[in-house]
Amino acid sequence: MVLEIYLDLFSQPCRSVYIFAKKNGVPFEYKSVSLLAGEQYGEEFGKINVLRKAPAIRDGDFCLAESVAIMTYLAEKYKTPDHWFPADLQKRAQVNEYLSWQHSAMRPHGSKIFWLKLMIPRVMGTEVPKEKMDAALEDLDGTLKLFEEKFLQDRPFIVGDQISLADLVAIVEIMQPVGAGLDVFETRPKLSAWRDRVRDAIGAELFDEAHQGILSSQESAKSMDSSKLQHFKARILKKFL
Structure with a gap:
């Protein structure tokens, strides 16, 4: 199953995850969530992120919220260039x-x-x-x-x-x-x-x-x-x- 990333680019944390994934060639399916329309409170999104926030990801059976956690997860999984999250x-x-x-x-x-x-x-x-x-x-x-x-x-x-x-x-x-x-x-x-x-x-x-x-x-x-x-x-x- 392809990685799904739930985003609203009016949101700063969503933009950071989007830029990071695109810049590093992470394959993903863009899932739009309109925060101003309250779509984060919908039943389906609640199954992805009970915190009711975007961004969020679903990687197979694994779901994760919070932009920093998501980006560090992607950095580790996809072995992005070291300068993003240095090993030093x-x-x-x-x-x-x-x-x-x-x-x-x-x-x-x-x-x-x-x-x-x-x-x-x-x-x-x-x-x-x-x-x-x-x-x-x-x-x-x-x-x-x-x-x-x-x-x-x-x-x-x-x-x-x-x-x-x-x-x-x-x-x-x-x-x-x-x-x-x-x-x-x-x-x-x-x-x-x-x-x-x-x-x-x-x-x-x-x-x-x-x-x-x-x-x-x-x-x-x-x-x-x-x-x-x-x-x-x-x-x-x-x-x-």
């Missing part, structure tokens, strides 16, 4: 350090901007208080500074001269606020140069394909059916406002 103990520890940190830093702060700047006001029709937006922008700015100073420093990539899973997970998260109209690279030359190196390492065509949906989200928000979000509107507003 200290280099792998550096990758794991970033992957552990980003869950409570880069991911929530980038996502929050996307919802506060685009989805909540323009799709849900709910006003976002200025102090909420200002606080979210401050949090993201602090996180990006930490990323540059602690994780990137003066290296081409997070772990030296080659791209790793850490860079891949970082870039998809940092692109999320860009999709809402906040160009976080504009005043950060170091971050911008790193973004260009990551795009080149992935391949411009694949990078652009994976981010096409999120980068056109301001336009697609104009015609988005807000009723699709009603089933978790209260949860979203509670989380971000």
Whole structure:
């Protein structure tokens, strides 16, 4: 049975898994799951991932959730090039350090901007208080500074001269606020140069394909059916406002 990967490319973790699998020639069947439409709560998807999140995979009788777990599983199974998840103990520890940190830093702060700047006001029709937006922008700015100073420093990539899973997970998260109209690279030359190196390492065509949906989200928000979000509107507003 072919490997099945359940994805919604509006989701940052889904993009990282998609890019990693495509870049490394992992054979898989793309299974679309619309998170905004709530398809993750369907009966069939529940059999794949009881956590009700995408991405998820089914490899024969084996099912797995969580993007980092999925990518490390694929790296081991398909013996992808060492730079993605290095065998060297200290280099792998550096990758794991970033992957552990980003869950409570880069991911929530980038996502929050996307919802506060685009989805909540323009799709849900709910006003976002200025102090909420200002606080979210401050949090993201602090996180990006930490990323540059602690994780990137003066290296081409997070772990030296080659791209790793850490860079891949970082870039998809940092692109999320860009999709809402906040160009976080504009005043950060170091971050911008790193973004260009990551795009080149992935391949411009694949990078652009994976981010096409999120980068056109301001336009697609104009015609988005807000009723699709009603089933978790209260949860979203509670989380971000």
